[in-house]
Amino acid sequence: MRVSVALFTADLRVHDNPVLDGALREAESVVPLFVVDSGIRDADFVVPNRAVFLADCLADLDAALRARGGRLVVRRGDVVQETCRVAARVGAGAVHMAGGASGYAARREARLRAALARERRELRVHEGAVTVVAPGVLVPSGSGRGTAGGARRKDHFAVFTPYYRRWRSEPWRAPLPAPRAVRVPSIRSAALPTAASLAPGVASPDLPAGGETVARRRLRRWAAGPLADYAERQDDLAGDATSRLSPYLHFGCLSPVEVARRALDAGGPGAEAFVRQLAWRDFHLQVLAARPDAAHRDYRPRHDSWRQDADEVAAWCAGLTGYPVVDAAMRQLTQEGWMPGRARLLAASFLAKTLYVDWRTGARHFLALLVDGDIANNQLNWQWVAGTGTDTRPNRILNPIVQALRHDPEGEYVRRWVPELAAVQGPAVHRPWRLPGPDRAALAYPDPIVDLAEAADRFRRRRG
Structure with a gap:
C-alpha cells in the first residue's frame, strides 16, 4: 500500500490545500503530520498570543481530519528528524509540504530534501499553498519568466505597482475541494499541544479564536456584507471595517487563492481594494524569498544613526x-x-x-x-x-x-x-x-x- 506524508506548516486547513490534496492523490493512505518544531521555538517566534491561536488551529484541523476518518499526527523536536522518522515508520515514498519564503523555510526545505534523498524518498513542495501567486513566478521585464522555488528566487519586484499589475493579470489556480475521506496508517502521535506547552506566558485577554472553522465563518460574513464598503472604510479606525482575516491567512486556516476568488465573486470596488491587500502580502513574500536578510537588515540602507532612548x-x-x-x-x-x-x-x-x-x-x-x-x-x-x-x-x-x-x-x-x-x-x-x-x-x-x-x-x- 502506497503511503505519503502531508507535512503541515503554514497551511492548517483541509479546504483548498494543495499539500493534502497532492499527498492523497499519490497514495492510498496519508499521514497528516504536524511537528512542534524546536527550531522555531528556540528562535522565540512562538509567543503566547500565537501559541493560543496555534493550539486552536491544530485542534480544529484534527477535528476536520477525524470527521473524514483521519487524524492529525503530532511530533515534537527537529522538524527534519521527526519527519524522516515518520516517513520511515510508515514506508512513505514522498513527503508533501508547502513552499515557504523566509530564510528559515529555505533552510528547512533544503535539509529535509537532502535527508529524505539519503533514504531514497522524495520531497514534493507545493508553492501555491500559502500565496495567490508564488514567489519567483513573477519577475521584472528582462528577467524572463520565473519558476516558483527556482534558484531561491533572486529576481524580484522591488516596487509594488508594477508587481501588482502583473499579479492581477496572472492566471490563478482553481481552488481544490476538501477531501471526503482521509485514511491514516497505524502510527503513534503525541497529544495535541496546549498553548502553555507551546509558549508559556500570559496572552492578551481578547484574542480571536483560531482554526479553519472560525475562519471560514468569518470569511462568509465578510464577503456577504462589509466587503462591499471596504474601499471607502478600510482606514476608518472607529468603524473597525477591516476583515480581521490576517491571522487566519498567516496560519493557513484560509487559502489566499480562495479568499481572493471569493472577494472578486462578490464584485465591486470594495473587492478590488481588498484583493490589492492580498497582493501586498504576496509582494512582501516574494521580496523576502529573494532577500531573506531583509528580515533583519535594511533592504535599502539609508545610513541611519538611530537614537536609543x-x-x-x-x-x-x-x-x-x-x-x-x-x-x-x-x-x-x-x-x-x-x-x-x-x-x-x-x-x-x-x-x-x-x-x-x-x-x-x-x-x-x-x-x-x-x-x-x-x-x-x-x-x-x-x-x-x-x-x-x-x-x-x-x-x-x-x-x-x-x-x-x-x-x-x-x-x-x-x-x-x-x-x-x-x-x-x-x-x-x-x-x-x-x-x-x-x-x-x-x-x-x-x-x-x-x-x-x-x-x-x-x-x-x-x-x-
Whole structure:
C-alpha cells in the first residue's frame, strides 16, 4: 500500500490545500503530520498570543481530519528528524509540504530534501499553498519568466505597482475541494499541544479564536456584507471595517487563492481594494524569498544613526506617548494581539520617524504580540514605514494628529482604547494638552513625549 506524508506548516486547513490534496492523490493512505518544531521555538517566534491561536488551529484541523476518518499526527523536536522518522515508520515514498519564503523555510526545505534523498524518498513542495501567486513566478521585464522555488528566487519586484499589475493579470489556480475521506496508517502521535506547552506566558485577554472553522465563518460574513464598503472604510479606525482575516491567512486556516476568488465573486470596488491587500502580502513574500536578510537588515540602507532612548520606547510600548491615536493603537495591540493596518502605520511611523528609533525595535515588539505576526509582512512593512524598504518616498512622515483627524475625526477610536480621555468630546480628544487648564488638569494622561515639528526637523537632518 502506497503511503505519503502531508507535512503541515503554514497551511492548517483541509479546504483548498494543495499539500493534502497532492499527498492523497499519490497514495492510498496519508499521514497528516504536524511537528512542534524546536527550531522555531528556540528562535522565540512562538509567543503566547500565537501559541493560543496555534493550539486552536491544530485542534480544529484534527477535528476536520477525524470527521473524514483521519487524524492529525503530532511530533515534537527537529522538524527534519521527526519527519524522516515518520516517513520511515510508515514506508512513505514522498513527503508533501508547502513552499515557504523566509530564510528559515529555505533552510528547512533544503535539509529535509537532502535527508529524505539519503533514504531514497522524495520531497514534493507545493508553492501555491500559502500565496495567490508564488514567489519567483513573477519577475521584472528582462528577467524572463520565473519558476516558483527556482534558484531561491533572486529576481524580484522591488516596487509594488508594477508587481501588482502583473499579479492581477496572472492566471490563478482553481481552488481544490476538501477531501471526503482521509485514511491514516497505524502510527503513534503525541497529544495535541496546549498553548502553555507551546509558549508559556500570559496572552492578551481578547484574542480571536483560531482554526479553519472560525475562519471560514468569518470569511462568509465578510464577503456577504462589509466587503462591499471596504474601499471607502478600510482606514476608518472607529468603524473597525477591516476583515480581521490576517491571522487566519498567516496560519493557513484560509487559502489566499480562495479568499481572493471569493472577494472578486462578490464584485465591486470594495473587492478590488481588498484583493490589492492580498497582493501586498504576496509582494512582501516574494521580496523576502529573494532577500531573506531583509528580515533583519535594511533592504535599502539609508545610513541611519538611530537614537536609543529606553524611556521613549517604553512609553511607546505602553501607549503613553501623549499622542492619543498612537497610544490607542498600542493599547489595542496589547489587549487584542491585533490592530488594523492604518493603526500599525501610525504607530510604526511614530517610532521610526518621529522618535527616530531603529525599526527593528518596533518590529520585535509587534512580533511579540501580533497574532498574525508574519516575518515577511511585519518586517517589510516596518521597513516601508522606516524608509529603508520598498517605499518610493522614504522620507515621508505621518503626522499622528493629521492622520487622527482624517481617520478618526470624532475621536471614537481613541476614546475606545484610552479611557483617560473618555470625557473629551469630538476632535479635541486628539489634542488633550491644548484643553483649558482645569479641564487638562483633570486628565490622568501624559503630555507629549516629543514635539512633532522638532522631531521632523531632527529626522530630516539625521537622515540627510
